[in-house]
Amino acid sequence: MSDAPKPTSTQRALVILDCFSAESPRLTLSEIARRLGQPVSSTHRQVGELLRWGALERGDDGRYQIGLHLWEVGSLAPRSKSLREAALPFLEDLYEATHENVQIAVLDGHEVVYIERIFSHRSTPIPARPGFRLPPHATGVGRVLLAHAPIDLINTILAGPMKRFTAHTTCDPSQLRRELAKVRKTGYAISHRQIEDTSSSVAAPIRGPENAVIAALSIVVPFRGDTARRYVPAVLASAQGISRTLGAPVRHPDGIHIRNEAPTGFLPGQ
Amino acid sequence: MSDAPKPTSTQRALVILDCFSAESPRLTLSEIARRLGQPVSSTHRQVGELLRWGALERGDDGRYQIGLHLWEVGSLAPRSKSLREAALPFLEDLYEATHENVQIAVLDGHEVVYIERIFSHRSTPIPARPGFRLPPHATGVGRVLLAHAPIDLINTILAGPMKRFTAHTTCDPSQLRRELAKVRKTGYAISHRQIEDTSSSVAAPIRGPENAVIAALSIVVPFRGDTARRYVPAVLASAQGISRTLGAPVRHPDGIHIRNEAPTGFLPGQ
The missing domain is CATH 1.10.10.10 (Winged helix-like DNA-binding domain superfamily/Winged helix DNA-binding domain)
Structure with missing residues (x-):
C-alpha cells in the first residue's frame, strides 16, 4: 500500500x-x-x-x-479455500486420533498465516486461529515453510530481528540454519517451548502439483520432554494425504516420484 | 450495489x-x-x-x-468469527460423537449462509461449505432461522418462488407455516430429503445474549426413515452449549430463564 x-x-x-x-x-x-x-x-x-x-x-x-x-x-481466496477443503478431512482424522490442536499455515511475505485450526475443549489452548500471523523462526509450521523457501527469504528472515517468545525461543541464526537443514533432511520439524513455555509442535510440509511446499501442517501438544516425537508418523501421513489430494506427485519407497494421475487399474493392460 | x-x-x-x-x-x-x-x-x-x-x-x-x-x-467479520470460535469446540465434539456433517449457518437477507462445516472422509457428501448459500425453506438450519425471523420476512419468503431441489422438497406455504410452528414449539427441526434425496437434517437454534436466535446448528445424515430423530438430544445439547458460550440466558428446567453470569458457588451464602 x-x-x-x-x-x-x-x-x-x-x-x-x-x-x-x-x-x-x-x-x-x-x-x-x-x-x-x-x-x-x-x-x-x-x-x-x-x-x-x-x-x-x-x-x-x-x-x-x-x-x-x-x-x-474472502472465503473464495484459492490460497485458503482449496487448501482448506483438501486438508479438512485429514485434519479431522488427525484431531480425532489425538484430541490435540491440528492446524495448517502458509507463508505470506515474512510471516506465517494460519489457514485452519481444529481443536476442542480438550486441546492445549494456543493463540493460533485462522488469519493469525506469527513469525516463521519460532513456529513448527514456520520452520517447515522456511526450510523450503528461497534462500534469499531465509537470509532476510534470519538477518532480521527475531522475536523471543519464551526463554527457549531459538533466535540464533546459525542454530536456526542447522534446524532448517534438519527439517529438509528428515521431512519434519519438532520444536519445544518456542511460542509458549508449555507446548511442543510437530510439523510437516504439504506439497502441491509441482511438488513445491505450499503449506505446512502441525500438531501442538503439551510439552513433556521429547514425547511429542510419537506424533511424527501421524503428522507425516496426514500431510502426505493432503499433498496427494492437492495433486502432489506420489512418493514411492524407492525414491522415484511419479505424477499422481487419475486412478488406473492394477492389472497389466488395463 | x-x-x-x-x-x-x-x-x-x-x-x-x-x-x-x-x-x-x-x-x-x-x-x-x-x-x-x-x-x-x-x-x-x-x-x-x-x-x-x-x-x-x-x-x-x-x-x-x-x-x-x-x-x-474477511476472517475478522464478527458475524462469522465470534460465532465460529464459540461453536467450533462443540462442533468438534458433536462430529466426533457422530462422524456426520455438522454445520452452523446464519440468515443473510433471504438466504442461509453457512459459516462453518466439520466433516471427514466418512461423512455423507453434501454441498454446504463456508460461504455457501441456500434458500431457507428447504434446509434444516433455514427452517430454524425462519421460524424465529420477523413475520414480514417469513411472509416474503413463503410468498416468493421456492426452489424444488428434490421430489420431496416442501414448497407449499401452508405446510411450511405448520413446519415453522412445530419448530418453535419443539425447539428443533427435522427434515428429510429436502436438498438431496439421500439425506436428513436435524437442526436447532443458537441464541445470543438477548436470547434472540442468531444462528442455527445442524447435522446432516443419510436418510433412513425417521432414524435421524436419534440425533435430536445431541444437536440440542450442542446448540445450547454454543448459546451459553455466546452469553445466552441459561434455560432452567422449570422454564425460568436467568442471565448467564460468572459462575458462583453452590453453597448458600457463597
Whole structure:
C-alpha cells in the first residue's frame, strides 16, 4: 500500500479495512478517522461506500465491523479455500486420533498465516486461529515453510530481528540454519517451548502439483520432554494425504516420484 | 450495489470482486471486463488497485483470484468469527460423537449462509461449505432461522418462488407455516430429503445474549426413515452449549430463564 506515490480513492477506502484487527474488531467513525489521520467527513463518505457493498456493516452498538459479504468473498481466496477443503478431512482424522490442536499455515511475505485450526475443549489452548500471523523462526509450521523457501527469504528472515517468545525461543541464526537443514533432511520439524513455555509442535510440509511446499501442517501438544516425537508418523501421513489430494506427485519407497494421475487399474493392460 | 444512482470509483472496483465465485474462482482480465460490460483498459486500472492492496492476486497461471489479504480481513467479520470460535469446540465434539456433517449457518437477507462445516472422509457428501448459500425453506438450519425471523420476512419468503431441489422438497406455504410452528414449539427441526434425496437434517437454534436466535446448528445424515430423530438430544445439547458460550440466558428446567453470569458457588451464602 505504502508503495503507491499518491493513493487513489479506492486505495483510501481499502485502507480503512486495515484499521480492523482481532484486537479491534469494532470501531466508531471517529476511531477510524483518527487511525488514518484524516477528517471525519471524508472518512464518513468512504465508510459509506464500503457499507453499501458489504465490506463493512454496523453492529448492534452502532460501531462498524467487517461485513459478512467481505467474509464471503474472502472465503473464495484459492490460497485458503482449496487448501482448506483438501486438508479438512485429514485434519479431522488427525484431531480425532489425538484430541490435540491440528492446524495448517502458509507463508505470506515474512510471516506465517494460519489457514485452519481444529481443536476442542480438550486441546492445549494456543493463540493460533485462522488469519493469525506469527513469525516463521519460532513456529513448527514456520520452520517447515522456511526450510523450503528461497534462500534469499531465509537470509532476510534470519538477518532480521527475531522475536523471543519464551526463554527457549531459538533466535540464533546459525542454530536456526542447522534446524532448517534438519527439517529438509528428515521431512519434519519438532520444536519445544518456542511460542509458549508449555507446548511442543510437530510439523510437516504439504506439497502441491509441482511438488513445491505450499503449506505446512502441525500438531501442538503439551510439552513433556521429547514425547511429542510419537506424533511424527501421524503428522507425516496426514500431510502426505493432503499433498496427494492437492495433486502432489506420489512418493514411492524407492525414491522415484511419479505424477499422481487419475486412478488406473492394477492389472497389466488395463 | 445497484441502489446507487452513479457508482463511485471505489464501488466500481469493489464490484470486480463480485465477479468471482466458487464456480469461477480464477478469471482473466478480459473475462472480468466482459462480465462487467466495461473496457479492458479501465478494468485493468481497477484490478491494479485491488492487486496492490491484496484484494486480488495472480495465480500461477497468470489469472486473477481473490487474495489472501482479503481472506484475512474477511476472517475478522464478527458475524462469522465470534460465532465460529464459540461453536467450533462443540462442533468438534458433536462430529466426533457422530462422524456426520455438522454445520452452523446464519440468515443473510433471504438466504442461509453457512459459516462453518466439520466433516471427514466418512461423512455423507453434501454441498454446504463456508460461504455457501441456500434458500431457507428447504434446509434444516433455514427452517430454524425462519421460524424465529420477523413475520414480514417469513411472509416474503413463503410468498416468493421456492426452489424444488428434490421430489420431496416442501414448497407449499401452508405446510411450511405448520413446519415453522412445530419448530418453535419443539425447539428443533427435522427434515428429510429436502436438498438431496439421500439425506436428513436435524437442526436447532443458537441464541445470543438477548436470547434472540442468531444462528442455527445442524447435522446432516443419510436418510433412513425417521432414524435421524436419534440425533435430536445431541444437536440440542450442542446448540445450547454454543448459546451459553455466546452469553445466552441459561434455560432452567422449570422454564425460568436467568442471565448467564460468572459462575458462583453452590453453597448458600457463597
